[in-house]
Amino acid sequence: xxxxxxxxxxxxxxxxxxxxxxxxxxxxxxxxxxxxxxxxxxxxxxxxxxxxxxxxxxxxxxxxxxxxxxxxxxxxxxxxxxxxxxxxxxxxxxxxxxxxxxxxxxxxxxxxxxxxxxxxxxxxxxxxxxxxxxxxxxxxxxxxxxxxxxxxxxxxxxxxxxxxxxxxxxxxxxxxxxxxxxxxxxxxxxxxxxxxxxxxxxxxxxxxxxxxxxxxxxxxxxxxxxxxxxxxxxxxxxxxxxxxxxxxxxxxxxxxxxxxxxxxxxxxxxxxxxxxxxxxxxxxxxxxxxxxxxxxxxxxxxxxxxxxxxxxxxxxxxxxxxxxxxxxxxxxxxxxxxxxxxxxxxxxxxxxxxxxxxxxxxxxxxxxxxxxxxxxxxxxxxxxxxxxxxxxxxxxxxxxxxxxxxxxxxxxxxxxxxxxxxxxxxxxxxxxxxxxxxxxxxxxxxxxxxxxxxxxxxxxxxxxxxxxxxxxxxxxxxxxxxxxxxxxxxxxxxxxxxxxxxxxxxxxxxxxxxxxxxxxxxxxxxxxxxxxxxxxxxxxxxxxxxxxxxxxxxxxxxxxxxxxxxxxxxxxxxxxxxxxxxxxxxxxxxxxxxxxxxxxxxxxxxx
Amino acid sequence: xxxxxxxxxxxxxxxxxxxxxxxxxxxxxxxxxxxxxxxxxxxxxxxxxxxxxxxxxxxxxxxxxxxxxxxxxxxxxxxxxxxxxxxxxxxxxxxxxxxxxxxxxxxxxxxxxxxxxxxxxxxxxxxxxxxxxxxxxxxxxxxxxxxxxxxxxxxxxxxxxxxxxxxxxxxxxxxxxxxxxxxxxxxxxxxxxxxxxxxxxxxxxxxxxxxxxxxxxxxxxxxxxxxxxxxxxxxxxxxxxxxxxxxxxxxxxxxxxxxxxxxxxxxxxxxxxxxxxxxxxxxxxxxxxxxxxxxxxxxxxxxxxxxxxxxxxxxxxxxxxxxxxxxxxxxxxxxxxxxxxxxxxxxxxxxxxxxxxxxxxxxxxx
Numbered sequence: 001x002x003x004x005x006x007x008x009x010x011x012x013x014x015x016x017x018x019x020x021x022x023x024x025x026x027x028x029x030x031x032x033x034x035x036x037x038x039x040x041x042x043x044x045x046x047x048x049x050x051x052x053x054x055x056x057x058x059x060x061x062x063x064x065x066x067x068x069x070x071x072x073x074x075x076x077x078x079x080x081x082x083x084x085x086x087x088x089x090x091x092x093x094x095x096x097x098x099x100x101x102x103x104x105x106x107x108x109x110x111x112x113x114x115x116x117x118x119x120x121x122x123x124x125x126x127x128x129x130x131x132x133x134x135x136x137x138x139x140x141x142x143x144x145x146x147x148x149x150x151x152x153x154x155x156x157x158x159x160x161x162x163x164x165x166x167x168x169x170x171x172x173x174x175x176x177x178x179x180x181x182x183x184x185x186x187x188x189x190x191x192x193x194x195x196x197x198x199x200x201x202x203x204x205x206x207x208x209x210x211x212x213x214x215x216x217x218x219x220x221x222x223x224x225x226x227x228x229x230x231x232x233x234x235x236x237x238x239x240x241x242x243x244x245x246x247x248x249x250x251x252x253x254x255x256x257x258x259x260x261x262x263x264x265x266x267x268x269x270x271x272x273x274x275x276x277x278x279x280x281x282x283x284x285x286x287x288x289x290x291x292x293x294x295x296x297x298x299x300x301x302x303x304x305x306x307x308x309x310x311x312x313x314x315x316x317x318x319x320x321x322x323x324x325x326x327x328x329x330x331x332x333x334x335x336x337x338x339x340x341x342x343x344x345x346x347x348x349x350x351x352x353x354x355x356x357x358x359x360x361x362x363x364x365x366x367x368x369x370x371x372x373x374x375x376x377x378x379x380x381x382x383x384x385x386x387x388x389x390x391x392x393x394x395x396x397x398x399x400x401x402x403x404x405x406x407x408x409x410x411x412x413x414x415x416x417x418x419x420x421x422x423x424x425x426x427x428x429x430x431x432x433x434x435x436x437x438x439x440x441x442x443x444x445x446x447x448x449x450x451x452x453x454x455x456x457x458x459x460x461x462x463x464x465x466x467x468x469x470x471x472x473x474x475x476x477x478x479x480x481x482x483x484x485x486x487x488x489x490x491x492x493x494x495x496x497x498x499x500x501x502x503x504x505x506x507x508x509x510x511x512x513x514x515x516x517x518x519x520x521x522x523x524x525x526x527x528x529x530x531x532x533x534x535x536x537x538x539x540x541x542x543x544x545x546x547x548x549x550x551x552x553x554x555x556x557x558x559x560x561x562x563x564x565x566x567x568x569x570x571x572x573x574x575x576x577x578x579x580x581x582x583x584x585x586x587x588x589x590x591x592x593x594x595x596x597x598x599x600x601x602x603x604x605x606x607x
Numbered sequence: 608x609x610x611x612x613x614x615x616x617x618x619x620x621x622x623x624x625x626x627x628x629x630x631x632x633x634x635x636x637x638x639x640x641x642x643x644x645x646x647x648x649x650x651x652x653x654x655x656x657x658x659x660x661x662x663x664x665x666x667x668x669x670x671x672x673x674x675x676x677x678x679x680x681x682x683x684x685x686x687x688x689x690x691x692x693x694x695x696x697x698x699x700x701x702x703x704x705x706x707x708x709x710x711x712x713x714x715x716x717x718x719x720x721x722x723x724x725x726x727x728x729x730x731x732x733x734x735x736x737x738x739x740x741x742x743x744x745x746x747x748x749x750x751x752x753x754x755x756x757x758x759x760x761x762x763x764x765x766x767x768x769x770x771x772x773x774x775x776x777x778x779x780x781x782x783x784x785x786x787x788x789x790x791x792x793x794x795x796x797x798x799x800x801x802x803x804x805x806x807x808x809x810x811x812x813x814x815x816x817x818x819x820x821x822x823x824x825x826x827x828x829x830x831x832x833x834x835x836x837x838x839x840x841x842x843x844x845x846x847x848x849x850x851x852x853x854x855x856x857x858x859x860x861x862x863x864x865x866x867x868x869x870x871x872x873x874x875x876x877x878x879x880x881x882x883x884x885x886x887x888x889x890x891x892x893x894x895x896x897x898x899x900x901x902x903x904x905x906x907x908x909x910x911x912x913x914x915x916x917x918x919x920x921x922x923x924x925x926x927x928x929x930x931x932x933x934x935x936x937x938x939x940x941x942x943x944x945x946x947x948x949x950x951x952x953x954x955x956x957x958x959x960x961x962x963x964x965x966x967x968x969x970x971x972x973x
Contacts, residue, residue, distance in 0.1 A: 477675035481682050484715065485672065486634055488685040489627035492692055502637030 034433040048120035049082035056086030064208035083179040088142035099162025131185035148172035200382035206329035224328040232319040236267040239304035241351020259285035311348040337363030340457035349442035354424035358450035361417035372416035390436035395447040404455035505529040516604040517585030525578040528571035536593035544583025622735040641671040659885035700743035733877040750783030750835035755824030756796040762789040804855035815957040857892030858942040859914035870923040894936035904941040
């Protein structure tokens with residue numbers, strides 16, 4: 001029989017009780033920060049590093065030029081390199097930025113930014129030293145007149161303090177910017193998602209160029225806009241969003257009497273509102289803010305929530321992408337048939353300003369079947385995980401897309417892409433890993449309104465497209481049937497076949513492209529019936545041999561089993577042009593450089 | 608001396624080919640080929656005082672090859688004209704049904720149904736003012752039969768033949784050929800023509816010797832009469848000046864048979880002058896007969912009622928006589944067949960009803 005366990009006394013227990021460092025806590029709870037598996041670890045690391053790089057460039061007002069390298073080292077160790085052309089970090093701060101959790105410049109500011117708490121990148125450093133045991137390398141330089149510094153850093157988990165293993169002045173070809181090299185245990189099974197993350201990032205950051213070397217594969221996400229983002233300005237907290245702790249901290253640091261304190265420390269509070277708040281709280285306006293008792297502070301906080309205060313201005317502290325740039329960013333990647341974007345006016349939830357932006361894309365490179373592609377963003381950061389748990393997804397499903405001529409099974413289906421961006425000084429995530437936006441009715445309402453507006457735009461496009469299909473039907477009739485009429489009547493009345501191109505011309509007033517196959521010869525003829533000269537590019541994609549086409553293509557690309565031939569043609573008004581080649585006439589032709597409404601492509605082989 | 612047949616052929620070809628020639632001119636000028644036709648609907652039927660028949664009015668419809676549908680219509684017409692040209696110059700002929708089957712080989716220009724090709728041929732008749740017989744096109748249906756004191760001469764493949772429609776024919780009478788142009792009306796000994804809707808009543812009158820007793824030429828309409836039947840009635844009336852009467856069932860559909868004989872049909876209003884017998888008069892069965900003779904009858908169906916109401920708005924029935932009769936029928940809610948007279952014995956119709964009714968109409972003089 002085992003001896004009975006002796007119960008621990010309070011004194012003994014006290015010996016075991018000690019504070020836990022933040023670093024220790026996260027070492028045990030990696031999933032809270034998005035490091036729950038090696039596969040996901042690499043996505044999270046890249047995400048944190050690139051978010052920081054973009055934020056830094058934005059603050060400095062420079063166009064981001066970011067390099068990302070991912071290299072397989074020995075075994076399952078990977079090295080992630082991220083380099084930016086941001087303002088750089090002063091050498092004294094570098095160990096804290098990368099070697100201390102919860103150290104950051106943005107946590108205490110009320111404005112839109114990607115990172116906030118100062119956890120992300122240091123968590124990646126911690127993850128690296130836990131899995132590979134290797135310290136993180138940081139190089140940073142703050143300008144042409146200053147040297148670059150090179151650090152090797154780790155985190156002391158017991159104390160959450162940086163440990164500098166190496167620090168030296170060095171030379172670097174960048175004038176300003178930061179480079180970080182992190183090595184950790186991982187895998188590239190999430191390669192597709194990684195590329196997707198980068199593409200999404202590029203879509204909502206059309207001002208950024210991101211050069212990628214992904215385990216031997218080079219990818220470039222080029223910029224679609226040369227306008228740097230105007231960095232959002234920090235604003236004072238809004239009375240409706242203030243919690244007791246925060247109020248206590250602000251009050252403690254104030255030397256002013258209450259009324260002035262309210263006017264100067266919070267946004268949208270004037271004399272009148274301050275008087276109303278103090279009246280509700282039953283406090284004297286000349287009492288010093290720093291002398292308030294905890295009870296008084298609590299009364300004040302309640303009164304601040306109750307008082308009527310105008311909503312905060314989203315304009316300066318938020319930085320929406322804008323309708324034009326969203327469309328540019330999307331079209332660069334997807335080449336839609338139709339795209340529309342909306343930036344809703346700024347709105348407020350719980351005293352936090354926010355703006356909802358959304359876009360819809362149709363056709364182009366999207367797959368024609370299956371559920372719609374959904375791109376979610378918070379403060380310009382793509383949300384890659386937990387789509388089903390996100391309030392945005394819920395809003396999309398609850399819109400009746402059938403009203404807008406789009407099929408739906410829960411989510412809309414078909415060649416549709418939906419982009420939703422929520423920008424806020426405080427995006428309400430469901431968890432610290434920042435994957436899903438919480439259900440906040442004020443935000444959901446704005447998302448739904450944006451989606452409905454886009455649905456109407458798409459419907460207009462679809463019905464116009466159907467109408468233009470009718471126009472094409474008419475064109476088909478004219479281009480296909482009239483020649484047959486001409487042929488039959490000339491045979492009947494024994495006269496030569498009349499030239500019917502004037503008829504086509506009078507009716508169409510467009511560029512008419514015709515493809516016809518006869519006895520193994522394919523002829524593609526173009527006739528410019530518009531009143532202007534046209535510079536256009538003809539693409540033929542077919543499995544027929546285009547090498548002997550007459551005239552020759554300027555360029556032929558092999559795309560097994562097809563070839564794609566390109567011709568560049570200038571057609572004066574009324575002029576025509578043709579190309580012939582041997583073959584079956586399979587495949588398709590496309591004309592670029594002419595407005596959609598100004599061209600008609602007729603395939604006479606299709607009947 | 609020019610051959611009259613050759614003359615007809617030349618005129619037909621000239622008019623037919625004028626259509627593609629016009630299209631050719633339009634196309635060389637950069638215009639869409641088009642046709643202009645009178646609108647072929649009830650709303651566009653007008654009474655022509657001079658000829659006393661109903662013809663198409665002034666409403667016209669322009670069909671231009673600017674839509675897929677109209678372009679196809681013109682393409683089909685171009686094919687049919689091409690086909691007819693060859694048929695006429697080669698002295699061949701075909702039936703409307705054969706034309707429909709021939710179009711099978713015309714790819715895009717083929718007809719979806721025979722009704723489409725029939726309508727297109729009628730369009731051509733209107734555009735050329737030439738009857739389809741001159742295109743060497745004939746219907747499948749044979750003309751109906753004729754029995755009575757009448758001698759005709761038919762131009763057959765074995766030479767001309769004279770036939771007396773009582774002495775030289777069997778009990779079912781002489782069969783009218785599809786092309787009435789080959790028929791000559793020689794002489795007669797008749798006081799009236801009775802056109803009869805049903806075969807049963809036609810046979811009853813022959814069996815009862817009505818033709819001999821009353822010097823009547825009996826014509827079997829076989830339901831809605833074919834063009835050839837209507838042309839024979841038209842010629843009997845105009846060449847011999849004998850009164851033509853029509854004896855049908857007592858329902859709205861039968862009144863339309865009478866109307867097509869006496870007033871013309873909407874479909875063929877372009878050739879009303881040679882098809883219609885404006886002097887033709889209606890014997891019965893009249894709604895007043897159903898009432899007065901208490902004939903065995905059926906209730907009107909919804910379709911019957913709708914047809915009667917449509918007739919009240921039809922310009923061809925817009926006179927006092929028909930308004931009274933149709934309104935009476937709607938009140939009675941009854942219809943009767945010709946054979947209903949048999950309820951009073953097989954001889955009732957020939958011994959009682961017809962002599963009385965024809966006397967009323969002043970055709971039979973006591």
